[in-house]
Amino acid sequence: MTKLGWMKSLAAGAALTVAGTMVQADSFPERPIDMIVGFKAGGGTDTYARALASAAEAHTGGQPVVVVNKPGGGGLVGGRFVADQPPTGYTLYLASAGSIVLKNLIKPQVVSTDDFKMVGTIGELTAGIFVPAGSPIQSLDELLEAGKSSDTALRWGHTGRGNVWHMAGLGVLNPNDVKAKDVPFKGGSGVRAALASSEVDFGVMGAHLGLGFEDEVRLLAVLSNDTHPAAPDAPTAKSLGIDFIPVSSQMIVMAPARTPDEVVAQLSEAIVAITQDSAYLDTLNTAGLPTASVNGADTAANIDTSKVEWGKLLEGLE
Amino acid sequence: MELLNGFYTIFTTPETLMFVVLGSILGVIVGAVPGLTASAAIAMLVPITYYIDPLSALAFLYVIGKAGRFGGSISAILFNTPGTTAAAATVIDGHALTKKGQAGKALKTATTASVIGDYVGEFMLIFGALTIAQLTRELGPPDYFAIYVCAFLIIGSVISDSVLKGIASTLFGATLAMIGLDPITSEPRYSFGMVELYNGFSLVPLLIGMFVISEVFAQVQAARSGQAHHDEIAARKPEDDQLSWAEIKRCLPFIGRGSFIGALVGLIPGVGSAVACFVAYGSSKAKAKNKDEWGKGAIEGVAAPEAANNAVSGPSMIPLLALGVPGSTIAAMLMGVFLIHGIQVGPKIFETSGDIVYGLFAAGLIGIALYGLIGWFLGPVIGRVIDKVPQRLIYPTILAVALISAYTARSSMFDVLVACIFGLIGYFMRTLNFSPAAAIIAFVLAPGAEQALRQSVLLTDDGFGIFLHRPVALIFFAIPVIAIGIRIIGRMRARKAAPAELQT
Numbered sequence: 038m039t040k041l042g043w044m045k046s047l048a049a050g051a052a053l054t055v056a057g058t059m060v061q062a063d064s065f066p067e068r069p070i071d072m073i074v075g076f077k078a079g080g081g082t083d084t085y086a087r088a089l090a091s092a093a094e095a096h097t098g099g100q101p102v103v104v105v106n107k108p109g110g111g112g113l114v115g116g117r118f119v120a121d122q123p124p125t126g127y128t129l130y131l132a133s134a135g136s137i138v139l140k141n142l143i144k145p146q147v148v149s150t151d152d153f154k155m156v157g158t159i160g161e162l163t164a165g166i167f168v169p170a171g172s173p174i175q176s177l178d179e180l181l182e183a184g185k186s187s188d189t190a191l192r193w194g195h196t197g198r199g200n201v202w203h204m205a206g207l208g209v210l211n212p213n214d215v216k217a218k219d220v221p222f223k224g225g226s227g228v229r230a231a232l233a234s235s236e237v238d239f240g241v242m243g244a245h246l247g248l249g250f251e252d253e254v255r256l257l258a259v260l261s262n263d264t265h266p267a268a269p270d271a272p273t274a275k276s277l278g279i280d281f282i283p284v285s286s287q288m289i290v291m292a293p294a295r296t297p298d299e300v301v302a303q304l305s306e307a308i309v310a311i312t313q314d315s316a317y318l319d320t321l322n323t324a325g326l327p328t329a330s331v332n333g334a335d336t337a338a339n340i341d342t343s344k345v346e347w348g349k350l351l352e353g354l355e
Numbered sequence: 356m357e358l359l360n361g362f363y364t365i366f367t368t369p370e371t372l373m374f375v376v377l378g379s380i381l382g383v384i385v386g387a388v389p390g391l392t393a394s395a396a397i398a399m400l401v402p403i404t405y406y407i408d409p410l411s412a413l414a415f416l417y418v419i420g421k422a423g424r425f426g427g428s429i430s431a432i433l434f435n436t437p438g439t440t441a442a443a444a445t446v447i448d449g450h451a452l453t454k455k456g457q458a459g460k461a462l463k464t465a466t467t468a469s470v471i472g473d474y475v476g477e478f479m480l481i482f483g484a485l486t487i488a489q490l491t492r493e494l495g496p497p498d499y500f501a502i503y504v505c506a507f508l509i510i511g512s513v514i515s516d517s518v519l520k521g522i523a524s525t526l527f528g529a530t531l532a533m534i535g536l537d538p539i540t541s542e543p544r545y546s547f548g549m550v551e552l553y554n555g556f557s558l559v560p561l562l563i564g565m566f567v568i569s570e571v572f573a574q575v576q577a578a579r580s581g582q583a584h585h586d587e588i589a590a591r592k593p594e595d596d597q598l599s600w601a602e603i604k605r606c607l608p609f610i611g612r613g614s615f616i617g618a619l620v621g622l623i624p625g626v627g628s629a630v631a632c633f634v635a636y637g638s639s640k641a642k643a644k645n646k647d648e649w650g651k652g653a654i655e656g657v658a659a660p661e662a663a664n665n666a667v668s669g670p671s672m673i674p675l676l677a678l679g680v681p682g683s684t685i686a687a688m689l690m691g692v693f694l695i696h697g698i699q700v701g702p703k704i705f706e707t708s709g710d711i712v713y714g715l716f717a718a719g720l721i722g723i724a725l726y727g728l729i730g731w732f733l734g735p736v737i738g739r740v741i742d743k744v745p746q747r748l749i750y751p752t753i754l755a756v757a758l759i760s761a762y763t764a765r766s767s768m769f770d771v772l773v774a775c776i777f778g779l780i781g782y783f784m785r786t787l788n789f790s791p792a793a794a795i796i797a798f799v800l801a802p803g804a805e806q807a808l809r810q811s812v813l814l815t816d817d818g819f820g821i822f823l824h825r826p827v828a829l830i831f832f833a834i835p836v837i838a839i840g841i842r843i844i845g846r847m848r849a850r851k852a853a854p855a856e857l858q859t
Contacts, residue, residue, distance in 0.1 A: 078401040078688070084695050087405050104402065108765055110553035111536070117550065147550045192814060197541045220813045221539055223806065226690075230680050236495040236814060249699035249707070250679065323697025 065303055066100045071128045072290070073105050073119050075112030081243075082112070084324055085160050085288045086131050089308075092317035096310040112136065113148050120152040124295035126304055129156060134289040134340055135201040142344065142351050143199050150340055153291035154301045157308035158331035158339070160288035160321065163261040164205035165244030165268065167228075167254045169235040177209075177258040177277055180239055184215035191217040194228040194240035201286045202228075205260050206241035207350055208282035209274060229254060243286075244268055245325045261285060267325040282346055287329070289336055305333035357709055358481060361717030364410065364710065374411040375718045378418030379725035385419070386426020387737075389436040389570075390563040390757035393423020394684040395764050401688055409696035410714045413689060417715060418722030420685040421473055421668050424628055425726050428465040428661055429734065432458060433741055434753065436570040440562060440799070441628035441664035443792040444636040448649060448656030455652050459596030462734030464654045465661045467603060468610045470727035472662030475614035476621060476669030477723065481716050485705065487670075488677030491622055496810035497821050501831035502623055503804035506630050508835035510796055512842070513637025517788065524790040528797030531556060538806040539813070551769040558684075560761045560770040561798060564777025565784075565791040567757040572782040574750045596735045598654075606658035609639045613659040617666025624674050624682035625803040628664040629796050635663030641842075669719065676704055676712065 070093075074086045086104045093102040107115035112132055119130035134150060141149040166177060174180045184191050195203040198221055210217060217238075222228045225242040232240045233253035240254075245267040247256045259265045261283050262275045274281045290308055292301055311317055312330035321328050331339070365371050385396040397416050404412030427442030432449035442449075445465065452461035479487070511525050512518065534545045535555020546552040613635040620631040639659035640649045649656045672689075674680040679701040681687035693700050698708045705712055741749070761774040781791045815821040822828050 077398060078691065080691060081694075083691065087402070087695060091405075106402075109767065110550045113553065114550055114767075189816065197536075198539070199541045218813065220810055221541070222810070223538070226680050230492075230678055231495065233678070234493050234495050249701035249703045252702060320695075320697075324694050325697075325699065 065126060065300055066097055068127065069101045069103050070097065070126070071105050072102050073107050073115045073128065073130050075107060075109070075115030075130075075132055077108045078104075078106050081162070081326065082131060082133060082288065084326060085321070088317050088320040088324075089131070089159055089290075089311055091320060092311050092314040093307075095314065096307045110147070111140070113140070113146055116148040116152070119291070120148050120293055122293055124293040124297070126292055126296050126300035128293070129304070130291045131159075132289060132291070133162070133201065133286040134291075134336075135204075135284065135286040135343070138340060138344055139199055139201060139204060139347060139351075142348055150291070152294050154294055154296055154298075155333045155336040155340065156290040156292050156301060156304045157312070157333050158287050158289050158329045158336045159308060159312050161327055161329045162201075162243050162245070162286040162288070163259055163265055163327065164202050164241050164284065165247060165256045165259050165265070165271070166206070166209065166239060166241050167232055167247060167256055168239045169232050169237075170251075170253050170255050171235060172238070172255065174239070174257070175255075177272070177274065177279060180257060181209075181213050181215055181279070184210070184217055185213075191215075191238040192220055192236075193217050194220050194222050194231045194237040194242075196223075196225055196228060196242060197221045201284060202241045202243070204347060204350055205284040208284045209260055209279065211350065212280040212282065244271070245327070248325050266322065266327050282350055284343075284347060284350070287336075287339070289340075301333055308332075357713040358716060360710065361713035361715070362721075364714045365414070365717050365721065368410075370408070371411045371414060371714070371718070372721075374407070374415040375418050375721050376725060378415045379422045379722045379729065382419040382422025382722075383426040383429070383726050383729050386423035386438045386442075387429040388756055388760070389430045389434065389438055389567040389753050390559075390760040392439045392559060392562065393420050393426070394688070395559050395760060396423065397685055397688050399763065401691060404692055405695050409692070409698060410711050410718075412692050412696070413711065413715050414718030414722075416685070416689055416692065417672075417719055418725075421665065421719065421722050422726035422729075424664050424668060425466070425469040425473075425661070425730060427664075428469065428657070429462065429730075429737065432461045432465065432657070433737075434570070434749070436567050436753070437792075439628070440558075440795060441632060441667075442660075443566070443629055443795070444632035444660035445657055445664075447636070448651075448653050451650065451652035452654070452657065455595075457595045457652065459735035460598055460602075460654065461652075461657050462737075463596075463598040463731060464602075464606060464657045466727055466730030466734060467598065468606065468613065468658040468661035469665040469730070470723055471610050472614040472617055472664070472666035473668055473723045474720070475662075476618045476666035477716070477719050478669070479618050480669035480672055480719075484673050484677055485702075487622060487673055488702070491674060492678060494827060495825075496807045496814060497825045498827040498831070499623070499625075500804060500807035500811055501822065501825070501828035502626070503800055503807060505831040505835050506620075506626055506634070506800060507797070507804070509637065509838065510630060510633045510793065512835075512839055513633060513640070520787075520789050521793055524784065524793035525797040527789075528794035529801040531561070531794070532798045532801035532805075535802075538802065539809045551767070555802075556773060556798075557765060557770065558795075558799065559764040560774040561777050562795060563757045563761045564774040564779075565781035565795055567753060568774060568778025569781030569785055569791065571750050571754045571757075572778060573785060574746070578746070602654055606655055609643070609655045609659040610662040612639050612642070613662030614666040617663035618670045620663070621667035621670030621682070622673055624680050625800075627671070627683050627799065628667045629792075629799060631663040631667050632660035633792070633796065636660045676700060677702055 072086050074083050076082050090102040090104050122128040140146050168174050225246045228240045228242040231237050244259045244265045248267050256271045259273045309332050385391045424441045427439035428445045430438040431442040431445040435450040437443045449461045511521050537544050543553050616635045617631040620626050671682045674682040675686040681690045761771045784791050
């Protein structure tokens with residue numbers, strides 16, 4: 038498949054030289070669009086890309102969206118690749134913007150959100166704060182209280198320092214002055230396993246990961262403003278009136294920075310339409326992954342806000 | 356009885372059955388092609404499976420994984436290059452048998468052992484998944500660290516004739532694994548500013564370099580120095596292509612031992628076939644009566660590791676299905692397929708998607724039988740065909756295929772370069788009697804070990820004291836100590852006995 042994608046981009050490159058600058062906004066798109074995913078097939082980002090591709094044709098004038106996996110560098114290799122492609126709108130990048138923004142706030146990386154124009158948000162993974170099922174702690178309030186009063190620091194699991202879920206955890210711990218020791222695990226499944234065997238006192242991971250594990254872990258609250266589709270009964274940090282900074286992993290489609298504005302606007306319109314298509318919604322709902330439908334301009338504004346908010350959080354880190 | 360329903364589903368759905376058949380054929384092929392591992396092939400096929408029904412998709416990939424673990428033994432036996440890490444131990448006696456003209460016998464031994472081992476593992480998965488999952492659920496980072504240390508020491512002590520060179524090779528592999536993201540701070544380490552090294556080396560190009568390209572270099576050198584002797588693969592005697600019942604009986608205890616070791620190793624996330632085959636080889640050799648023949652072409656030396664690497668397959672699904680923890684690369688990719696089809700892996704999967712899970716088990720059982728038939732009847736034929744092809748065509752072809760495999764895994768030219776560099780390193784390691792296999796295994800194990808150790812220390816206020824409170828960890832620390840102790844005592848006794856023999 039990857040080979041096919043490579044051949045396609047080669048063919049696309051050849052077509053481009055022939056067509057020159059004749060690409061006109063009104064005939065866009067006139068050939069398949071490549072959607073680059075910075076991770077291997079089968080991961081969460083990939084699932085979003087496949088769902089998008091499966092519903093795309095009806096909204097792109099019959100042109101398919103082809104998912105191409107270019108893993109490496111925590112997703113950044115694929116991002117750098119797209120940033121270097123001709124800015125025609127035929128090569129797009131799908132990534133968790135949260136992860137790229139955080140990585141760049143910590144240290145400048147090979148690629149940042151400044152290398153792209155935002156096309157639209159297609160999903161948003163939000164964090165859940167969990168305790169082991171056998172834990173005496175029943176609510177987020179009790180947990181924060183326990184964190185403040187306990188003589189020995191509580192231990193909590195997350196998916197890696199500087200990762201979105203680590204920040205989401207700090208986003209609720211720091212404003213409430215809770216000091217806890219963090220232990221990074223490999224991926225959400227690692228955090229979940231550590232919770233199931235009570236290695237840690239609490240953990241922060243994607244809120245959807247509790248699905249099917251109700252006998253092992255207890256979701257105390259979703260760390261966002263809105264309820265989560267995979268856990269509609271769980272309270273949100275906002276509904277509990279708890280002070281927190283929301284950190285989420287937004288799945289964002291991006292185009293190289295020099296892509297013409299009218300092409301981006303057309304793509305943005307298509308993305309909004311696809312993300313409201315029932316084929317797209319059904320696929321992701323069965324997978325328990327939350328969808329979103331935000332146009333390019335609002336996506337860019339959200340990212341700018343996040344950069345400021347998250348920058349404050351990171352200052353708290355050594 | 357759900358298992359019978361599973362069989363019923365598969366035999367009444369021609370599409371699914373077709374994918375099982377296709378999976379076993381494809382698996383044997385990708386396993387047999389040097390450098391193209393089953394997990395790399397699955398990675399390429401995952402996107403296709405999004406467009407077929409979940410049971411066919413899962414059965415297809417699962418059976419490829421099984422057949423691929425077996426297929427690796429074919430190139431290990433015929434070309435001295437393990438097709439996958441799982442077959443790294445099979446090379447030792449398998450290729451020695453080929454040199455004796457007994458390739459057919461070696462392939463049949465590998466087939467028999469793989470099939471029996473795979474069935475043992477699969478039945479353990481089918482009948483014990485939930486019970487075993489309850490036991491493994493309680494394991495935490497300190498226990499995993501002890502398990503890794505146990506694996507390191509056991510393999511280090513059996514993999515090489517020279518203990519020092521074995522340890523040096525292991526350390527080299529572990530050092531390579533340090534490159535990439537620090538598991539605790541998530542900072543890139545030793546990446547030398549190269550974004551390609553941000554997540555460290557990936558396994559496939561390393562494998563291709565150390566195992567495949569280095570073997571090609573070794574063959575070129577042999578041809579240059581005029582020592583090239585065309586390995587006689589055609590049977591000299593008719594019985595060289597056959598495996599007699601008496602020989603199977605001789606192998607059975609070793610197959611049993613290998614299956615047991617493989618099944619246990621399979622339960623532990625992140626350890627895998629490569630470890631299982633060497634532990635099985637080493638411990639079986641120690642128990643064998645014909646120790647002197649091992650390494651020079653003993654069929655038992657093929658049977659033990661082949662049973663072990665396939666026995667890993669079934670149990671490695673237990674942590675995935677029951678705990679949602681993918682225990683291997685293949686399991687991680689299967690998890691993605693479950694996800695895209697909206698099936699939630701975890702303790703409730705047997706209730707919520709029992710039909711698919713038991714269908715998958717049935718597919719596994721059918722797939723084992725299929726690749727067994729392919730191996731038994733076609734193995735000797737493949738051996739004879741390969742024999743007709745001149746060697747000056749075989750190794751260049753292998754080199755080309757290996758480089759293509761290195762590229763396609765991540766569509767990366769960087770990986771091709773990595774494969775070439777490690778081809779040279781692997782070649783020099785071989786000529787200097789270091790062990791590329793030990794380096795690769797250490798490379799696979801080291802990240803897990805490092806993470807488990809550093810997590811353990813973070814989980815407690817008493818530092819390394821945490822291990823003292825963990826009975827499981829203590830048991831696993833004790834195993835290699837006792838095993839190595841017994842070996843040292845044995846050697847000392849042998850040394851005492853030896854001079855006495857000389858005098859008489």
